[in-house]
Amino acid sequence: MRRREFIKTSALLGAGATVTPTLMLGGCAAEPLPGAGSVTSTPTICDMCFWKCAGHVYQEDGELWKITGNDDDLHSGGRLCTRGTGGPGAYLDPDRLQNPLMRVTVDGRQTFEEVSWEEALDFIAEKMRGIAETVGPERMLMLHHGAGTNHFLHLLRAYGSDSHAAPSFAQCRGPRDVGFRLTFGEGVGSPERTDMANSRCIVLLGSHIGENLHNGQVQALAEAINRNATLITVDPRFSVPAGKSQYWLPIKPGTDLALLLAWMNVLIEEDLYDKDYVERHTIGFEQLAAHVRPYTPEWVYLETGIRPDVIRETAREMASAAPATVVHPGRHATWYGDDTQRSRAIAILNALLGTWCREGGFYIPESVSLPEYPLPDYPERQYSTSDAYPGQWPFANQGVTNGVIDASIGDDAFFKGWIVYGTNLPQTVPAVEKKLEAAANSLDLLVVVETMPSEMTGYADVILPECTYLERYDDLRNSGERHPSLALRMPAFEPRYNSKPGWWIVRELGLRLGLDEYFPWADYSEKLDWQLRQVGSSLEEMQRIGVKNFERTRPLYFREGQGVAFRTPSRKIELYSQQLAEQGFDPMPVYTPPDPVPQGYYRLNYGRMPAHTFGKTTNNPLLFELSPENQLWVNPLVAGEHKLESGDYVRLAGTNGVISNRIRVRVTQRIGPDSVFMAHGFGHKSKRLRLTAGVGADDSELMDNVKVDPIMGGTGMRANFVTFVREQR
Ligand code: SF4
Numbered sequence: 001m002r003r004r005e006f007i008k009t010s011a012l013l014g015a016g017a018t019v020t021p022t023l024m025l026g027g028c029a030a031e032p033l034p035g036a037g038s039v040t041s042t043p044t045i046c047d048m049c050f051w052k053c054a055g056h057v058y059q060e061d062g063e064l065w066k067i068t069g070n071d072d073d074l075h076s077g078g079r080l081c082t083r084g085t086g087g088p089g090a091y092l093d094p095d096r097l098q099n100p101l102m103r104v105t106v107d108g109r110q111t112f113e114e115v116s117w118e119e120a121l122d123f124i125a126e127k128m129r130g131i132a133e134t135v136g137p138e139r140m141l142m143l144h145h146g147a148g149t150n151h152f153l154h155l156l157r158a159y160g161s162d163s164h165a166a167p168s169f170a171q172c173r174g175p176r177d178v179g180f181r182l183t184f185g186e187g188v189g190s191p192e193r194t195d196m197a198n199s200r201c202i203v204l205l206g207s208h209i210g211e212n213l214h215n216g217q218v219q220a221l222a223e224a225i226n227r228n229a230t231l232i233t234v235d236p237r238f239s240v241p242a243g244k245s246q247y248w249l250p251i252k253p254g255t256d257l258a259l260l261l262a263w264m265n266v267l268i269e270e271d272l273y274d275k276d277y278v279e280r281h282t283i284g285f286e287q288l289a290a291h292v293r294p295y296t297p298e299w300v301y302l303e304t305g306i307r308p309d310v311i312r313e314t315a316r317e318m319a320s321a322a323p324a325t326v327v328h329p330g331r332h333a334t335w336y337g338d339d340t341q342r343s344r345a346i347a348i349l350n351a352l353l354g355t356w357c358r359e360g361g362f363y364i365p366e367s368v369s370l371p372e373y374p375l376p377d378y379p380e381r382q383y384s385t386s387d388a389y390p391g392q393w394p395f396a397n398q399g400v401t402n403g404v405i406d407a408s409i410g411d412d413a414f415f416k417g418w419i420v421y422g423t424n425l426p427q428t429v430p431a432v433e434k435k436l437e438a439a440a441n442s443l444d445l446l447v448v449v450e451t452m453p454s455e456m457t458g459y460a461d462v463i464l465p466e467c468t469y470l471e472r473y474d475d476l477r478n479s480g481e482r483h484p485s486l487a488l489r490m491p492a493f494e495p496r497y498n499s500k501p502g503w504w505i506v507r508e509l510g511l512r513l514g515l516d517e518y519f520p521w522a523d524y525s526e527k528l529d530w531q532l533r534q535v536g537s538s539l540e541e542m543q544r545i546g547v548k549n550f551e552r553t554r555p556l557y558f559r560e561g562q563g564v565a566f567r568t569p570s571r572k573i574e575l576y577s578q579q580l581a582e583q584g585f586d587p588m589p590v591y592t593p594p595d596p597v598p599q600g601y602y603r604l605n606y607g608r609m610p611a612h613t614f615g616k617t618t619n620n621p622l623l624f625e626l627s628p629e630n631q632l633w634v635n636p637l638v639a640g641e642h643k644l645e646s647g648d649y650v651r652l653a654g655t656n657g658v659i660s661n662r663i664r665v666r667v668t669q670r671i672g673p674d675s676v677f678m679a680h681g682f683g684h685k686s687k688r689l690r691l692t693a694g695v696g697a698d699d700s701e702l703m704d705n706v707k708v709d710p711i712m713g714g715t716g717m718r719a720n721f722v723t724f725v726r727e728q729r
Contacts (some may be wrong), residue, residue, distance in 0.1 A: 037061040042492035043070065043546025045477050047147050047469035048083040048090065049613040050168075051191065052477045053215050054547045055080050057087075057470055057492035064088050064470075064493070072547045074483040075191070081213040082611050082626065089622035090451070090468050091493065095690050097453055097465035098497035112463065117500065117508070120462050125512035127445040127461075128159065131417045137161045138383040139416040140445075141404055146422035147474045147489070148466065148502035152449070155506040156419070157378040158518035163385045163415065165399025167428040170714050176333040178395050178712040179343025182577050184356055185567030188329045189365055189480050196220035196328075198360040201230040201321035203314075205256050205346065207330040210240035212608040214331075230317050234259065237605060237633070237677055238670035247314050253603050253675060254336050254594025254718065255304040260345035261591055262300035263315045264292040267352050270312075272319035274354030281564060282351055284576025284588070291588045303593060322353040324360020337707025337716035340395070341589040344577070348589070351573045357558040364557065365480030368550050371534045373527045376517050388414040393713035394583050400713035401429055408439040417445035421502075422466075424454040427615045427681065430703035430717050431656065449505065452619060453688035465499040472501035473524040476531065476542075484550040486535070488528070488542040585711055594719060595705070601655065601721035602638065603675040606699040615681035618692040630696040631666040633677040639667040642724050651725040652676075652697060656704030662727050663697035676722065 041056040044067065053076035058065040067087045071078040080087075100120035101112040131140050137160030142152055144166050153164060169177075177187035188194070196202055197220040209221050221241070225231060231245040234256060242248040251259060267273040268289050278285055297308035318325045327349050333339050355361025385399035386392075388407035393400055405425075407414040418439075426433055440446055440459040448460040457463045466472075470492045477487035495501065503524040510519045521527045529539035537548055558564060565571045569579060581587040597603055611627035612618055632652070634644060644650065649662040661683040671677050682696025707716030 034065060035060065039065070042490060043488050043543065044087075044470060044492060045147070045474070045487050045489040046080060046084040046087060047489075048087055048617060049214070050146070051076075051214050051216070052147070052479065052487070053080055053084055054477070054487040055084065055087075056546065059492065064091060070487075070546045072545065072549065073485070073487065074549060075477075075479070075481060075485060075487070076215050077219045079215065079219070081215045081218070083213065083613055083617055083623060084215070086611075086617070086620055086622040086626075087470065089620035089624075090617075091470045091496070093452070093620060095453065095619055095688055096451055096468075096497065097457070097463060097499065099465060100498070101457075101460075101463040103461050117498070120464060121505075121508050121512060124445065124447055124462055125509055127417060128509075128513060131444060132160060135416055136382060137379075138163050138381055138387075139414065140419070141165070141385075141408065141415040141417065142419045142421060143167075143401065143404070143423055143425065144421040145428075147469065148449075148472075149421060150475050151502040151506045152419055152421050154518065155510055155515075158510060158515045159513060160379045160381060162378075162381055163383070163388070163399070163404070165385060165401045165404045167401050167423055167425070169398040170396075170400045170402055170712070171334055171428055171430070171717075172332050174334070174396070174398065174712050175339030175709055175714045176329045176331070176343040176346075178397065179340045180329060180347045181397070182340070182395065182579060183344055183347035183351065183568075183574055188362070191216055191479060191481055192329065192331070193362050193365045193481070194220070194326045194328060195324075195360050195363045196326055197223050199224050199229050199321070199324050199326045200227075200360055201232070201318050201325040203232045203234070203318060203325070203327040204241050205234045205260075205328070205330060206335070207328050208235075208239045208241065208607050209328075210244075211610060212331070213610045230321060232314050232317065236672050236675055237607075239607075247310070247317070249306050249310065249314070250672065252303065252305045253605070255591075257338065257342045257345055257589055258295065258300045258303040258591040259306060259311065260342070260349055261292050261295035261589065262297050262304075262311050263318070264288070264345075264349055264352060265295045266297065266312050266315035267319060267349075268292060270316070272316065273352040274322060277323070277354030278352060281566070282573040282575050283570050284574060288348065288575040288588055295591070303591070318353055321360070323355045323358035325353050325355050326350075326361055327353070327355070334709070334714040335716050335718040336594055337709050337714075337719070338589075338592060339709050339714050339716060340711040341586065345589040348575050351575060356573065357564075359557050363482055364554060365482070366484045366552050366554055367478050367480040368484045368486055368535060370476065370478050370486065370531055373530055375520070389713075393709075393711065395579075396712040401425075402432075402708070402715055403713055405429065405432065405435050405439055409435065409442050410438075411442065413439075413442050416443060418443055418447065420446070420448045420456055420460075422450065424456045424615055426455040427684075427698060427700050430700050430706050430715055433701070449502065451499070452616075453686050454615070455684065455686045458686065464505055465497065466502050466505065467495035467499035471495040471499070473503060473528060476528060482556065484552060485547055486532070486537070486542070486550070487547045488539075490525070490543060580711070597674055598655065598721055601723050603718070604652075604654075604699060604702060604720045604722045605671070605675045605677040605718070606680045607677065609679040612679070612681055615684060615692075618681055618684065618695075619689040621691060624691045628691075628695060629664060630679040630682040632663045632697070633666050633668050633671040635671050635673040635675075636667050636669060637673045638676075639665070642726070644724070649727040651727060652702055652722040653725050654702035654704060655721050656702070658701050658704075659725055660697035660702055660722075661694060
């Protein structure tokens with residue numbers, strides 16, 4: 001028998017049938033009118049996605065009523081998006097994990113059994129002690145996503161390991177951050193430091209703002225559109241922003257880098273670039289000019305399908321608005337494996353336009369100077385995360401998820417234990433299920449900390465139910481952005497069921513591991529209060545106001561005429577990258593055509609939908625009601641060929657032979673005939689997600705042609721192809 005079987009978490013030993021409670025939201029069902037009773041409010045930071053908008057949780061007569069934005073929050077403009085207002089659904093979801101669970105074998109079959117917190121934590125602490133004593137603490141790895149990450153990283157560092165990786169790097173924004181860092185010496189951050197609210201021209205390349213509801217960013221784009229800023233959208237699909245654009249460039253998939261090089265060609269050949277900025281702040285212009293000379297609009301037209309006159313006209317638009325132009329860096333940047341180079345091309349184009357740290361381009365972010373709570377130094381570490389994959393991906397400045405998973409397979413694997421916090425790896429890392437099974441069979445310990453019974457919980461030895469963001473303290477929000485501010489998340493309710501806050505879980509584990517000196521607080525609020533008092537506030541004040549805004553101490557943009565030292569080796573913006581050249585990579589971006597579409601197949605394009613954050617929210621009863629399933633966009637020509645109509649269901653077959661769940665067809669001109677499109681995050685297999693299990697298709701499992709970026713390890717996922725398997729109408 002395998003050491004760890006994947007357990008479909010439908011069968012839990014000792015777990016009684018759960019009665020689905022009705023969602024009694026005061027705002028929906030109350031009589032008399034909502035708000036007529038005794039109303040109280042508690043500040044929060046939304047955790048329905050990573051954007052961290054501040055809000056207020058309202059209770060009426062002690063019952064959850066609604067969540068709204070905090071008017072003082074400049075980060076969110078005082079508003080929450082659809083998902084944010086759906087936060088009550090996360091709290092009230094009857095499918096939430098309720099008790100700690102441990103893997104047991106009964107009658108030869110593996111299942112999960114409810115255990116006490118003491119039992120679960122004692123087991124984990126003993127295993128962690130064993131790993132530290134036998135192979136060293138660095139062999140304990142954390143895979144993570146979300147607001148509570150810092151609690152678990154603190155535990156891990158106190159224990160002696162800094163081994164960690166997040167899919168948000170190698171499966172999402174990593175190439176962008178590395179590409180910008182190589183060029184400007186720093187990344188674009190989160191939230192992105194784009195100054196769209198002041199831009200006169202915005203260029204989006206495959207960036208679906210408005211489909212991904214990153215709140216402040218959507219508002220900034222809407223403001224720019226209201227001011228008649230020129231919007232140029234490059235996308236094979238007629239996306240939501242394409243519909244708002246003056247220019248929609250329906251590019252042949254995978255050829256964006258060629259277009260970026262052609263735009264540089266036009267700016268240089270027509271003398272439209274910002275000469276003063278380039279002269280004062282960059283190195284490598286002569287090499288760049290020679291490099292982009294062959295990428296004429298006429299040549300690039302053959303690759304991209306974008307007419308030469310449109311390429312020239314859009315380049316002139318960007319130049320005429322510069323420096324108030326943003327060529328947006330995007331967020332999900334792992335496409336074709338040359339993603340760091342494509343992101344470098346976006347960065348270089350911005351440099352030619354002189355937009356970096358200029359009004360209407362990119363601003364200089366600032367956070368509050370918030371002291372850390374005084375604690376002993378962490379122990380010295382012998383290994384870092386990248387020692388698990390030596391010599392690979394030299395510019396990865398964070399752990400590479402796919403690299404650490406590979407390094408967890410086999411008896412001599414580097415990693416021996418995992419804590420997986422808040423990330424559902426089967427739907428996040430492409431084509432990973434077999435590797436997860438192999439890793440789970442190799443590891444001595446696999447802990448999953450979650451609020452919901454995601455697919456990842458099926459691989460665990462121990463599942464720890466964290467309470468939702470409405471029931472806990474987390475760290476203060478202190479992001480680098482236009483307006484420095486602090487925001488508080490605090491419990492509006494006691495944790496439901498037998499769930500616990502992340503800070504409590506790590507403290508209990510820390511005490512069991514003899515790490516008491518790293519956890520001197522009995523309650524996390526003590527730590528927050530200490531920090532707030534260092535900047536002239538207090539927990540009491542923040543519990544009243546939720547958000548505190550601070551004055552900037554630095555200018556928002558470069559001061560014209562002043563010298564600037566960039567954080568690159570040359571102290572300049574590096575159009576030509578000596579760093580890349582020294583590691584054997586192209587010092588300037590080189591275009592490579594994408595793989596052709598195999599006969600009978602279509603490119604698998606995927607993205608977001610406004611009501612959901614990946615698969616994290618698809619079981620949320622309120623958001624499920626809004627958007628219960630994903631749809632497959634199919635061009636009418638393709639639909640005709642396959643005799644498909646809108647509303648039909650199909651399954652998709654990947655080139656790896658995997659057949660998807662069924663998905664509803666939407667016949668639309670908004671996608672070209674070489675591709676199909678679906679929103680990511682559906683097709684859940686965990687049967688304990690009772691609303692969403694089996695609904696819609698999962699794009700991740702159809703991917704077997706993953707193009708790994710040799711510079712930073714990102715998994716390019718846009719080079720995958722599917723064909724139809726017809727379902728009964
Ligand atoms: Fe919440 Fe929406 Fe803000 Fe994300 S963007 S934190 S889901 S309100």
